[in-house]
Amino acid sequence: MAATGRPEKPVDRTVPARADLAAFLRGLRDGSGMTYDQMARHVHGAPSKATFERAASGTVVPAWETVVAFVSITMTPKAWLMRSDICELQARKLWLAARRATRAPYYVHKAPDPDIVWGVADLSRALRDQHIWSGCPSPREMERTVSPGRLPSTTARRIIQGHILPVDPAQAIAFLNACYVREVLPWIEAGLRAMEHDRPHHVGTYAWFKAHQQMRTGSPDRDSQAVA
Template identity: 50%
Template sequence: MARPEAPVDRTVKARADLADFLRARRKSVGLTYREMSDWLEGSISKSTFERAASGTTVPAWDTVAWYVNLTITKEEAFTSSLGTAHDQAHGLWIKARRATRAPYYLHKAPDPRLISLPADFSRALRDQHVWAGCPTSGEMSGMSGPGMLPKTTAHRIIQGRILPVTPTQTVAFLKACYVTAPEDLEPWLAAAVRVTVGDRRPWIEEHDRILKKVTENRDNAAWRRLPMRHRGPDRHRPPRGDDAVHLGSEWDQYEYMSNIGAA
């Protein structure tokens, strides 16, 4: 008979909330930690999954993401809603990282619309870094493209010693702090335009590019809300870019997971 799982460590509430979420998912599908590890051919160990749901530590995001993938439910597979579970898990993970890493408390994310000076911009970037759970400069560099955000540059921005020197660097820093949607990036780029001293053309061009993407996303969302009969001759055009959804993949994953141990 398997040994009962130890109670969740509730020393840090945010860590406990993440652990409760993960344990509830595993319980709902009836998998063991050994089965979860075997599904990944041991690339994530049984003990790593156990620690992830213990509340004693904040696991790596890859571990959390795989935990969610492996505990996909029939409903999530049928409705292609696994992304919702990922979003919930990521939110809990960020809160847990913030609770254990942040050097100071923030009640809410910074508002770039309030930025009017270079010093405001520097502080807002540092606050966004804290709100994102204080990823290390190495993690941030790894999340960006080659050369887009060097580790030393990210560290100096976090320390408040410098500001990003290019729009590309600014966007890379923000995306590494989980500001990824064009709608969220746009006010940051608008703030950068306001505070930039010298040649603003590159910043204006990047802001215009982001703003165009925001407009496209809004137009596409409005189009999808229209009844089919009002969509015109292109009514069946597939979603573009980030809107593309690979239907069936989550159901296939569920079907496979539901047969673990069979045969």
């Protein structure tokens, strides 16, 4: 059933990836039969009606929290049982593509490949490139994304600027999680190669070796993973 209320303006197609996200969100709302006002009341105005409207306009890339609220509100109970994970996964992919299209430099065409990392300089550059590929989340946004204390915003900023590497594998995983990376094992293998190549006698190299062994045996210490 189509949502009632005044007709919406057409989706802004200026940025195709942003338009794809908006069209996806509008499809969810149309399927639910809800108005934006009803959606806002459902969450007590946080997000607001205007925020939901902008999210589905194609003129902005909404915050991820807004997208999650949009998806959860507009899905019926049956839909939640059948495809809630699939729907949120699709929303995440579209949201990341929209962020990438509006924030990343024009010359960035693909995600960095951790398999070609051999030294610490390669690792630093690959982490910076992953940050760009993930739509350049701000250091404060990255800090909020992961578990408290895992990635202070000042540390995230210095990693992004190329001034430092993560202090240990746990912080590297937190950085990757904040960049919405799903598979972190290739990155831990890259970090271990880089440390063994350039810092074979460094005290931190053993931490990378231990983290690699834990992940290979199925007992990693990591945050919840997100989709890249």
